[in-house]
Amino acid sequence: xxxxxxxxxxxxxxxxxxxxxxxxxxxxxxxxxxxxxxxxxxxxxxxxxxxxxxxxxxxxxxxxxxxxxxxxxxxxxxxxxxxxxxxxxxxxxxxxxxxxxxxxxxxxxxxxxxxxxxxxxxxxxxxxxxxxxxxxxxxx
Amino acid sequence: xxxxxxxxxxxxxxxxxxxxxxxxxxxxxxxxxxxxxxxxxxxxxxxxxxxxxxxxxxxxxxxxxxxxxxxxxxxxxxxxxxxxxxxxxxxxxxxxxxxxxxxxxxxxxxxxxxxxxxxxxxxxxxxxxxxxxxxxxxxxxxxxxxxxxxxxxxxxxxxxxxxxxxxxxxxxxxxxxxxxxxxxxxxxxxxxxxxxxxxxxxxxxxxxxxxxxxxxxxxxxxxxxxxxxxxxxxxxxxxxxxxxxxxxxxxxxxxxxxxxxxxxxxxxxxxxxxxxxxxxxxxxxxxxxxxxxxxxxxxxxxxxxxxxxxxxxxxxxxxxxxxxxxxxxxxxxxxxxxxxxxxxxxxxxxxxxxxxxxxxxxxxxxxxxxxxxxxxxxxxxxxxxxxxxxxxxxxxxxxxxxxxxxxxxx
Ligand SMILES: Cc1ncc(COP(=O)(O)O)c(C=O)c1O
Numbered sequence: 001x002x003x004x005x006x007x008x009x010x011x012x013x014x015x016x017x018x019x020x021x022x023x024x025x026x027x028x029x030x031x032x033x034x035x036x037x038x039x040x041x042x043x044x045x046x047x048x049x050x051x052x053x054x055x056x057x058x059x060x061x062x063x064x065x066x067x068x069x070x071x072x073x074x075x076x077x078x079x080x081x082x083x084x085x086x087x088x089x090x091x092x093x094x095x096x097x098x099x100x101x102x103x104x105x106x107x108x109x110x111x112x113x114x115x116x117x118x119x120x121x122x123x124x125x126x127x128x129x130x131x132x133x134x135x136x137x138x139x140x
Numbered sequence: 141x142x143x144x145x146x147x148x149x150x151x152x153x154x155x156x157x158x159x160x161x162x163x164x165x166x167x168x169x170x171x172x173x174x175x176x177x178x179x180x181x182x183x184x185x186x187x188x189x190x191x192x193x194x195x196x197x198x199x200x201x202x203x204x205x206x207x208x209x210x211x212x213x214x215x216x217x218x219x220x221x222x223x224x225x226x227x228x229x230x231x232x233x234x235x236x237x238x239x240x241x242x243x244x245x246x247x248x249x250x251x252x253x254x255x256x257x258x259x260x261x262x263x264x265x266x267x268x269x270x271x272x273x274x275x276x277x278x279x280x281x282x283x284x285x286x287x288x289x290x291x292x293x294x295x296x297x298x299x300x301x302x303x304x305x306x307x308x309x310x311x312x313x314x315x316x317x318x319x320x321x322x323x324x325x326x327x328x329x330x331x332x333x334x335x336x337x338x339x340x341x342x343x344x345x346x347x348x349x350x351x352x353x354x355x356x357x358x359x360x361x362x363x364x365x366x367x368x369x370x371x372x373x374x375x376x377x378x379x380x381x382x383x384x385x386x387x388x389x390x391x392x393x394x395x396x397x398x399x400x401x402x403x404x405x406x407x408x409x410x411x412x413x414x415x416x417x418x419x420x421x422x423x424x425x426x427x428x429x430x431x432x433x434x435x436x437x438x439x440x441x442x443x444x445x446x447x448x449x450x451x452x453x454x455x456x457x458x459x460x461x462x463x464x465x466x467x468x469x470x471x472x473x474x475x476x477x478x479x480x481x482x483x484x485x486x487x488x489x490x491x492x493x494x495x496x497x498x499x500x501x502x503x504x505x506x507x508x509x510x511x512x513x514x515x516x517x518x519x520x521x522x523x524x525x526x527x528x529x530x531x532x533x534x535x536x537x538x539x540x541x542x543x544x545x546x547x548x549x550x
Binding site for chain 2: 003004006007010011016041042043044065066067068069120123126
């Protein structure tokens with residue numbers, strides 16, 4: 001059961017801000033990796049292009065369509081992974097999964113603002129969509 | 141609130157135990173009947189009575205319980221026949237639901253009669269279950285799937301339908317009442333025209349069956365598909381109606397027990413209708429529930445249900461449609477049961493989550509009708525759909541819920 005506080009925790013002002021003003025949405029010049037993820041049940045999409053240099057993410061571009069949670073999560077993820085190596089990203093993805101499943105309460109990062117999603121099981125896949133797009137890009 | 145002909149909404153609501161449930165601290169407002177209807181106590185009881193008192197297999201035992209189970213199973217077939225005014229109970233085939241009924245026709249009648257260069261016609265507002273089986277068939281046979289387009293209101297463009305019909309048309313499969321838009325299509329006229337070019341017709345009655353009386357002989361459809369769970373009955377049971385002569389000439393859908401007259405390793409002789417299409421142990425409890433659902437619907441009267449839902453739709457269209465920042469999707473001339481809309485700047489899933497927090501159940505998504513969404517250039521809609529138990533008070537709750545959406549996302 002959810003209560004009004006849960007709704008506030010889900011739609012934090014910062015989350016809505018990332019939804020309205022997604023970061024890193026401009027195209028980049030020389031992407032080395034591209035990926036996408038689509039949720040066939042709701043049609044939400046996240047597309048990601050990254051430029052890897054010396055093992056780290058130098059530049060990235062994220063675009064998509066969908067609900068506030070999927071798009072805000074993509075924007076927040078983009079801010080978090082900039083400059084990180086593929087290995088660090090794998091670690092982040094695991095931590096984020098743990099945050100969503102409720103097995104961890106914090107990942108000590110800005111992504112914590114999304115932890116209200118875990119009270120809404122059907123919305124967890126929205127929050128994870130960007131991470132599958134990223135995984136798709138890194139394994140391309 | 142008491143309507144025409146003794147339609148007593150309070151008495152009706154009392155028969156649906158789930159309407160007393162609280163969701164997220166609020167009394168449930170169930171506006172998702174197009175996905176599945178809620179079940180009256182008589183249906184729940186019929187299923188539990190069947191398992192408590194009559195459970196047995198059908199057509200197999202000489203013992204008493206098997207006879208009881210068989211009676212229940214066949215009585216529901218007769219009730220279904222009467223419900224849709226079919227000529228003969230053998231024209232009623234039990235399936236899992238609308239989806240299976242359409243797949244059955246596509247893979248038996250379709251495989252037998254559709255060849256290279258032939259055409260199957262559907263409309264732009266079909267549920268995926270009335271698109272994909274025909275696509276599979278056409279792909280296999282080198283046939284073409286043709287689509288009757290619709291206009292910006294969600295009405296079919298009938299001139300285009302006329303243009304598509306030709307002697308290549310083998311099957312015309314049309315949704316009666318669109319689950320995404322609420323449009324009621326002029327199927328009687330369409331079937332007349334289809335028959336004039338020698339095509340066979342299929343009516344997707346998944347949404348219409350719970351909202352209006354369907355008379356297969358008046359509409360002259362060759363096949364009708366509908367689902368028990370949308371007409372106040374259980375999930376897992378549905379109906380394929382087919383004209384006797386067509387069904388007799390079709391090959392079976394699945395092989396197994398029940399559907400045979402005799403089996404040797406050299407040759408199997410198939411059973412007569414309807415058994416030919418009912419291989420394996422069927423959903424007997426489902427037929428017990430469906431029979432009770434049909435009795436219940438008849439008692440309330442589909443005409444009363446239609447009148448009640450019409451007033452709900454008018455009230456909802458007025459109330460929700462008047463909200464600044466809300467756009468109704470689907471404003472066809474003849475509509476029923478469905479109010480589809482988008483809230484500017486807010487994704488339908490977010491609308492759904494906010495409404496759910498207030499105990500209001502709606503569907504947010506593409507409603508298994510992605511081509512419809514593409515037509516309107518939107519990814520999804522919020523859909524409030526009505527059943528006999530809904531009230532104008534509940535539409536007021538929806539109205540307040542939408543105001544809350546603006547508060548959260550404003
Ligand atoms: C118009 C229409 N056709 C077909 C179906 C499929 O019905 P079922 O899932 O019961 O097979 C539905 C259900 O949503 C529907 O609304």
